[in-house]
Amino acid sequence: MIIATLIICAVLSFVFFIYIQNKPISYILTALSVIGIGVSTFYIVRNDRDHYGMEKVTTSTYQPIYSVSPSKQMKMLLYQPIGTANKHQVYIYQKSENAKKKSHTDAENTTNKVVRVNTTPRIKTTEVRWHYKNNAAKLWFGIAGENHKLVKRENTIYVNKDWLVLSTTQAKALQKQMSSKAYKAKLQAQAKAFVTKQMMAAMKKNPKMNKAQQAKIQKQAAAEFQAQAVQQLIQSVQKSK
Numbered sequence: 001m002i003i004a005t006l007i008i009c010a011v012l013s014f015v016f017f018i019y020i021q022n023k024p025i026s027y028i029l030t031a032l033s034v035i036g037i038g039v040s041t042f043y044i045v046r047n048d049r050d051h052y053g054m055e056k057v058t059t060s061t062y063q064p065i066y067s068v069s070p071s072k073q074m075k076m077l078l079y080q081p082i083g084t085a086n087k088h089q090v091y092i093y094q095k096s097e098n099a100k101k102k103s104h105t106d107a108e109n110t111t112n113k114v115v116r117v118n119t120t121p122r123i124k125t126t127e128v129r130w131h132y133k134n135n136a137a138k139l140w141f142g143i144a145g146e147n148h149k150l151v152k153r154e155n156t157i158y159v160n161k162d163w164l165v166l167s168t169t170q171a172k173a174l175q176k177q178m179s180s181k182a183y184k185a186k187l188q189a190q191a192k193a194f195v196t197k198q199m200m201a202a203m204k205k206n207p208k209m210n211k212a213q214q215a216k217i218q219k220q221a222a223a224e225f226q227a228q229a230v231q232q233l234i235q236s237v238q239k240s241k
Contacts, residue, residue, distance in 0.1 A: 001140045002040055002047070009036035047146070051130055053137030056151060060126045066094040067121075067163065068102055074230075076164045077114070077157065078171055082107055091157055092168070093123070110153040114165055117158045124156040164234060174237045187229055194225040 013033035020026035046052035069076035079089040091105045091112055105112055105123075128151040132138040138147065159165065166174065177183050198221035203209060209217070 001143070002044055003143055006037060006040035006044065009033045009040060013037065043140075047141045051146065053133055053141050054130045054146065055133050056128050057131045058126065058128050060124060063095065063123045063125070065103075065121045065123050065157070065159075066097045066099070068092055068094055069164075074164065075160070075162060076166060076171065077159050078166055078168050079112075080104075080168050088112075089167075091155070093157075105155050105157075106153060108153075109150055110155060112155045112157060114157045114159060116161050118160065119158065121159045121163070122157075124158070126154045126156075128152050166234075166238070170237045174234065177233060177237070190229070191222060191225050195221040198224075 010033075013030050013036075016026055016029035016033055020029065043052060047054075065077075067075035068078055078092040080092065082088045082090060088107070088110075089112060090107055091114075092102050093104070095103050130146055130149045130151060132141065132147055195218055199214065199217055202214075202217045206213075
């Protein structure tokens with residue numbers, strides 16, 4: 001409406017100045033039209049620069065998230081750095097356990113924060129947007145398309161303590177290393193040595209252990225070694241990438 005008013009005032013000022021023969025009336029009407037042009041321009045600039053007639057509205061939404069890792073034992077949240085300075089990231093997750101497509105946070109005017117929790121993994125999105133204060137403001141300035149314009153977005157991503165938070169590069173390096181035949185062979189040899197050492201220590205403490213007790217110690221030792229090996233590999237990947 002404000003643009004239409006500006007155009008109408010511009011046209012009228014021309015018409016009044018050129019076509020009205022009575023000069024006093026012509027000058028008065030032309031002056032009023034020019035004032036209309038000035039006032040319209042003033043409020044157009046204020047709306048564009050200061051968002052005149054608008055107010056900031058904050059809303060928050062929650063979305064459950066799921067691991068992007070196909071392994072249920074290794075739950076994972078990924079992020080993709082934006083730019084070379086790695087000051088901003090886009091986080092990658094799934095909206096359902098069996099989602100066919102990965103979802104990700106937005107990059108525009110968005111900040112992200114990861115918080116470790118013991119509850120259901122989820123993402124809280126808080127948005128601040130411009131809204132017209134009333135219908136009159138919307139009528140006058142709605143043509144500018146500023147309604148619902150994003151000011152800023154903040155994502156708080158809540159994940160459990162057992163989740164891995166890795167960059168996409170780190171995740172690829174981790175997958176490559178874990179699928180390496182050389183790494184698997186090395187891990188198998190180390191696991192055998194670790195379990196043997198644990199068994200010898202346990203037998204020294206209790207030489208009369210039966211087979212069931214020995215099997216239990218072997219199983220515990222194997223699980224302990226695997227957990228340590230995975231943790232060491234993850235730390236190595238995180239340091240190198």
